[in-house]
Every structure is written in structure tokens, then in C-alpha cells.
Amino acid sequence: MKYFTKALFLSLIALFFLIKCSENSNPNIDDRLVAEYLFDGDASDNSGNNYDGTLLGGATANGFLQINDNNSDRLSLPYKVMDSLRDFSFSAWLKVDVIHTTPIHPAQTWISGARVGEDNAILIMYRDFQSWDKIWWEIKLNETTYDLAIDSTLHDMEWHYVVVLREGEIARLYIDGEQLGIGISISDALLALSEGGLVIGQEIDLPGENFDPTQSWAGKIDEFRIHNYALEQEEIDSLYSVGHDTL
Ligand SMILES: [Ca+2]
Ligand SMILES: [Ca+2]
Ligand SMILES: [Ca+2]
Numbered sequence: 001m002k003y004f005t006k007a008l009f010l011s012l013i014a015l016f017f018l019i020k021c022s023e024n025s026n027p028n029i030d031d032r033l034v035a036e037y038l039f040d041g042d043a044s045d046n047s048g049n050n051y052d053g054t055l056l057g058g059a060t061a062n063g064f065l066q067i068n069d070n071n072s073d074r075l076s077l078p079y080k081v082m083d084s085l086r087d088f089s090f091s092a093w094l095k096v097d098v099i100h101t102t103p104i105h106p107a108q109t110w111i112s113g114a115r116v117g118e119d120n121a122i123l124i125m126y127r128d129f130q131s132w133d134k135i136w137w138e139i140k141l142n143e144t145t146y147d148l149a150i151d152s153t154l155h156d157m158e159w160h161y162v163v164v165l166r167e168g169e170i171a172r173l174y175i176d177g178e179q180l181g182i183g184i185s186i187s188d189a190l191l192a193l194s195e196g197g198l199v200i201g202q203e204i205d206l207p208g209e210n211f212d213p214t215q216s217w218a219g220k221i222d223e224f225r226i227h228n229y230a231l232e233q234e235e236i237d238s239l240y241s242v243g244h245d246t247l
Contacts, residue, residue, distance in 0.1 A: 034226040035081045039065045040247055043075055053077045059201065063247030064222035067201035069098045071211040075200040079193040081226050082113055082122065086190050089165040089227040090124065091236075093244040096154050096219035101130035107138075107215040108154075110162075112204045114197035118142060119206040121193055124164055125215075126154055137173055137180075139164065141187050148173045149180035159220070161240045167230035177240040179233075200224070222246060 036046040039061040043053035055061055057072030067073045082088070090111060100106035106129065113122040123140035135155065137148040153160055153175050163174040171186040172179055197204065203215035223244040231239075 032227055032229050034085075034228050035077070036226075037065070037075075037224040038245065039063065039222055039224075040245060049081075051078045051081045053200075063245065064093075064220045065200070065224070066220055067217040069213065069216060069218040071202065071213040071216060073216065074202040074211070075221075076196070077198045077200060079113070079195055079198045082191050082198060083193045084190050085228055086188060087165075087167050087229045088191070089163060089225075089229065089231040091161070091163040091227075091231070091239060092224040093159050093222040094126075094154065094162050094219065095159045095221075096126070096157060096217070098218040099128050099155065100214040100216075100218065101128045103214065105212075105215065106130075107203060108217050108219065109201065109203040109215050110217060110221070112199045112202060113191065113193045114199075114204040114206070115192050115194040116197075117206075118192075119204045121197070122191055123203065125203075128152075128155070137164075139171060139186070141191075142189065144187060146171065146184055146186050148184060151175060151180055159222075159244070161244075163231060163236055163239075165227075165230045172230075174236050177237050 033047050035049060035051040037043060037053060038046050040063055043055050043061050045051040054076045056074050056076055058068060059073040059075055060066045065075055096108055108126040111124040115121050120140050120143050125138045127138050128135045135152040136150045139146050139148050161176050165172050166186060169185055169188045170183040172183040201217040202211040
């Protein structure tokens with residue numbers, strides 16, 4: 001009986017350490033990265049979550065996503081990568097090739113999310129209205145438009161690292177690691193998208209997709225990441241310092 005008790009005790013100790021070790025070897029540090037698109041040959045999701053994108057029109061992914069100045073090149077993503085998010089961070093290296101400044105609602109559309117009956121569920125755009133003499137970043141949520149910041153950085157036609165995040169009722173914009181302004185007040189409603197309703201590089205209008213060429217991204221997108229929380233400044237610095245691989 002004495003030996004049995006000792007053996008049982010030692011077994012319990014061994015089991016305890018086995019459990020501790022397996023916990024430590026599986027820290028799940030990346031479970032807040034929903035999707036990651038490197039575009040180094042295709043539009044696959046590098047996060048391990050299997051949210052592969054689909055290149056449509058003449059869009060290519062040979063090192064970066066190329067969206068030409070038309071109304072057909074685009075990347076379609078599974079709507080679930082953004083659906084139901086409250087806090088989020090969308091980040092990417094961005095470069096425009098052509099800047100739309102006319103006619104009525106010109107835009108460079110990075111992200112366009114829609115659901116049945118609501119084509120402007122979420123929009124993130126870089127805009128230059130020649131008629132308003134205004135250049136800025138805009139976010140639209142469920143038809144409500146918010147100016148994120150006045151900024152013309154992308155007009156140099158070079159690559160820049162852009163982060164748009166929402167934390168509760170605050171949205172923030174970072175360009176090349178620097179926050180522009182102090183953030184804006186915004187709705188904290190959960191993002192709500194539906195099947196087929198997430199497009200990168202064109203602006204969705206109902207009925208159907210009905211894209212406007214003067215609202216296409218008309219440029220390049222690389223290392224596009226979707227996080228389900230608001231990145232901290234040091235995390236943004238870190239991602240910015242890593243840069244991107246255009247092959
Ligand atoms: Ca790349
Ligand atoms: Ca629209
Ligand atoms: Ca439109």
C-alpha cells in the first residue's frame with residue numbers, strides 16, 4: 001500500500017509538469033491576427049485561419065496586390081474576416097499609381113464592406129476632391145461618414161505603411177508609424193457584412209457590385225493584415241520596421 005501511494009504521488013507530479021509544459025509550448029500568441037495577405041505569388045491567407053482571398057478582373061499578386069485604374073480589378077475576401085468585429089486594426093503598405101480627383105465622388109478605395117441592403121457598411125478611402133481643394137482619409141460606417149484626418153502623404157506616389165484602427169468609440173490613423181491627430185469619435189457598432197460583401201480595391205454599390213472606375217484603388221497594396229483588436233503604438237512600430245516584401 002505504501003508503494004502504491006508513493007507511485008500515485010509521483011504520477012500526479014509527473015502529470016502536473018506534463019500539463020504545465022504543454023501549456024507553455026502552445027501560447028497561441030497569434031490568435032488576434034485574423035488574416036494576413038503577403039501577396040507573394042497569390043492571395044492566400046498566411047495567418048493559418050484559411051481566409052484565402054480571390055483575385056478578380058486583372059488583379060495580380062506577384063509580390064504585392066496590383067489594382068489597375070479600372071472598374072474590375074479587385075480582391076474578394078471571405079466576409080467573415082471582418083464580420084462582427086468591434087475593435088479592429090487594418091494595416092497595409094499602400095501606394096497609389098493614379099489619383100482620382102474628378103468627377104463627382106472620386107476616391108481611392110482600400111476597403112469596401114457591404115451586406116444585403118447596405119453597400120456602405122464599412123469603407124476606408126483616401127480622397128482628393130479637386131473641387132473642394134481637400135485631400136483626406138475617410139472612413140464610412142453604415143452610411144455615416146467620418147473624416148479620419150487631412151493628409152496628402154500618398155500623393156508622393158511612394159509606398160507608405162497605413163494603419164486604421166477602432167478601439168471602442170475612437171478611430172485612429174497611423175501613417176508610417178506616426179499617428180495623425182488624436183483620433184476621432186466614431187460608432188462602435190459591430191461590423192456586419194454578408195456573403196460576397198468584402199472587396200479590396202473597388203467600391204461596392206448596390207444593386208450588384210456596380211463598381212465606379214474613379215473609385216478604384218488604382219495602385220498597389222502589400223502585407224495587408226486584419227487584427228481583431230486595436231494595435232498598440234509599439235506593435236505598429238514593430239510592423240512598420242519589418243517593412244514588406246515585394247519579391
Ligand atoms: Ca508582399
Ligand atoms: Ca458604395
Ligand atoms: Ca460607388
